[in-house]
Amino acid sequence: MRNLLLIILALLLLSSKVQAQLILDNNEKLFATAKLWGFMKYYHPNVAKGKFDWDNQLIEILPSIEQATTKEELSSIYLKWIESLGDIELCKKCIQLEDKREYFNKNFDLSWIFNDKLFTNELSEKLIFIEQNRFQGKHYYVAFNGKPPVLRITNEKSYPQFDWTNKTLRLLSLFRYWNIIEYFYPHKYQIDTDWDDVLVQMLPKFGTPNSEIEYHLAMLELVVKIDDSHGFFTTDNLVSHFGEKQIPAAFSIIDNKLIINYLYDDSLAQVNDLKVGDMITKVENVDVGELISQRLKYIYGANNGAKIKYSFNKILNGSSDSIKVEIVRNGQKEVRNLLRYTFDQFHFSTEVRKSWEVMDNNIGYINLGIIDKKDLTQALEELINAQSMILDLRGYPKEFYGHILRNYFGAINTSIARQINADLNYPGKYILTEQNFNKAEPKYKGQVIVLVNERTQSRAEYMALWLQNGYNVTTIGSRTAGAGGIMIDMDFVGGFNSYFTSSGIFYPDMSPIQREGVKIDLIVTPTIEGMINGKDEVLDKAIEITLK
Template sequence: MKRSRLLMTIIIIGLLSYLTVSYFQTQNRLWETKKLATTAKVWGFLKYYHPNIGKDPFYWDKQLFTVLSQVKEAGNREELSKVYLQLLDSLGEVPNISIADTIPADRYFNKNFNLDWISNEEVFSKELCTKLKFIEENRAQGDHYYVSSVPYVGNIQLKNEPLHNSFDWTKKEYRLLSLFKYWNIIEYFFPYKYQMDQNWDEALIEMIPKFTNCQSEKEFHLAMLELVVKINDSHAGLRTSLTKQYFGSRWIPAKFKIIDDQAIITGFYDQKLAKEDDLQIGDILTSVNGKSISKILKEKDKYIHASNASVKLRNAYKCIFNGSSDSLHIEYIRDGKSLHKTIRRYPFSKFKLEKNKDPKWKILENNIGYVNMGILERMDVSAMMDSLMNTKAIVFDVRNYPRGSMYDISNYLNEKPKEFVKFTVPNLNYPGKFTWTQSIKCGGKEGPKYKGQVVILVNEETQSHAEFTTMCLQTAPNAIVIGSQTSGADGNVSQLNIPGDFKSYMTGIGVFYPDGRETQRIGIVPDIEVKPTAEGLKAQKDEVLEKAIETIRNSLGKTIAQK
């Protein structure tokens, strides 16, 4: 009995010791992460706010390396604040200036702005909070050393950023530099930070351990990709030699669309190669190398950039069928039968892509015009409208990337100029804040006007300028948008070069309807929603266009009946 009690006592003591050690290890990790997170924020704030850094580089990246070594030794709030105070002292005196704010209060867009953290005395000493607040109130004005605005647009362009040709990914401070630099660019200049699924501060806390604990360069690149994906922007891709290696650079010769966690073949990159493996339009692929499509999507979701779920599926191609090997095993359904086989993969350069032979415009049955906006040039607009002027309706297909013809077309659709869009642009004199522009108008130029019905076709391929084009065409009297959710990434793009040889992008300005309705992430909301079906894809039907024609017929029928 005594032995049993002794054994139980030893077990309990051992368990308590383990739990105590584990607790303190966890607390220590949390403290280290918290220190790095505050360092990222202070370093970025000073970079864009401190007036002396705005005029002089101060070799700011090297300053981070110095600060990181000092932060590592800080054991509490006071010691950490002291490190930051020493950094402030090294930057010189901040002049007390009177900033004249010439922007009316209602012109500010503040949903992205939050500097409450600089006054948090639970994190920083009172002295540090006071000095950080003083810097905010006497911040850099005018031309900045590290960032400027694109003329006549307003999205940011980075400048004077060190190239870091000797970047060493094995050193933690270099990896943190990449993380901190990207995080702060998004923090102060991304117009849609407020729309992210995850709070950006929480994303920083989550990603710090992933950057500090990288065991390989590929793991480092994937961490950077995961960070980029977190901003929920269809523009925000990242592709490096190592991410390419991870996903694989060999493709199957088939195009596909994902419906209900199944990949349905919709076309081919190379007809001959597809035929050799007996791939057919309408084949429903359910698994790859023994793994279901849904499981693959779940595993790779954090690496697929997208503003919304529709684009997530659109961009999933590289995750599902791409790979490094010459072949893969698939399970698929054809004519109701479950089948399986091995098919081949090829470098994309191997494919003999067919040239687009579609006409720029044509007249369908029942005197309905159709325009392919992806190949229509500005110089074609006059001839196109002359050809279609007497049609009952024109279908503008924007399931592609238009070529800048929208303003010319709108002159034929609107008797008077109509507002169709307004923007928010970064305020470089108050980083984190954005300002509204005046609404932009389209149409109204003198000349012949089209009197028929206007229908616009959209889907997840409708992105950026295509969404902008749709907004413009929507101003036509009785215009109808038919299709499915668009990409939700409208606005001029800013290129972001990040240490580690990373090149990424972000939507650089906010795009809104004149009444303030959002377009980012939600996309252009169709008046009539139509999504392709598996049956329609197999039959090679364009169900969206078919619905447009049906809608036009019904509309014309009602008009005739009313007369």
């Protein structure tokens, strides 16, 4: 009898454990809802046409979602929701169109539809039917505009009176952003954290923030997680949180040491006894490396170099009038309080940088980051007989000069790059195209050296591709920002503006620009010693190469 009771007790405990496993928690339900809501938004023909207020549909259904406890109950709610959206006509051309296109499919993944922990078989089959008969035509929520066509996020309500305490609208904001990246961010496959995992991580941060600034930090953290050097995001709350006041100098970070490399205001720098080459090793008693590590989740960028570049307002900024630092000069350490100022208090140097010049040994130098089209054409004409040419791409060009540069330095191959753009008729898939131009013989016959670093971004990186297809070109420097493609904007609920790279640019061999940066023939990285001594080691190496 005792054994029988033990068996019954064990069976009851096992049954309770199985039942507990079948009950969905709130985050699982929200995860499933975010996935399904986004899928329906871009795939269901009647939703994608804009026939429904899709935001409001989510707002109205969330209370029912919260009441569901099992996948059966949850799937039943979803099925009734789908049924209410109307009939779906068979799409005869969907398969035909797919067969005619060369797709880039590294981002495409609808396997979640078969998640048997969240969805019943009936619901999974319904979702597959929607995929197979997905919307075709002019989409309500996304479009390509202009020439060349640029992706645009369209018809999203901004909710200008948004109150951060409104949980439903916070979740709507998360769902909206997450699904735009899910279906229209061409570099999703390169994100360090699986994008589904990001949704799981961010649900509680959007669902239950303890304060308004905590919510704004959650939005920033979400944008940072796409690992994009175009992924800029800020709000007035975030500016206030990190502080608008700063020391009167810019800096670079090498080996977790902060090196002053530019003085915003000579007189204020003198007041603070700051000099180019000063090394800051601690900030408020915290090592610079540790401080960067703490702030990294709030610093956007495609790679470490880009993140370091964009850390400038997260390290020494603040709201107080001064900041305590450990500073090293000539090997001597000193703890000091540096005064901080708002940017409008600085009186910047009026020194004019040369956009181009003839250096010693008949070496031509052109700074492509500051020169304009008229001066570039003149410079190239006057440097046509230079022994060698140094083209400095360590900055953002005013315009795209690819065609001008191609005329002077030639084009070895017809294929400059390959590009991917979202297929709006099959969200998550990308159409692969080739950028082809005629070959061209060079006007300039000498050696060409291109300088790059983390400030070589986007337009500058694309220009580097064109230059690298020229004759006698060597690229030297350090890893570029890795932002290959056109930058576009999209809003969080409340009108908070963010950005991402909407197209993908690759070398002809499909090596990506995004995150990886452009190909470099000779890595030259600035050193602490060189920075302290005010040297431009990349330019020095270029000159050395030309003299060999």
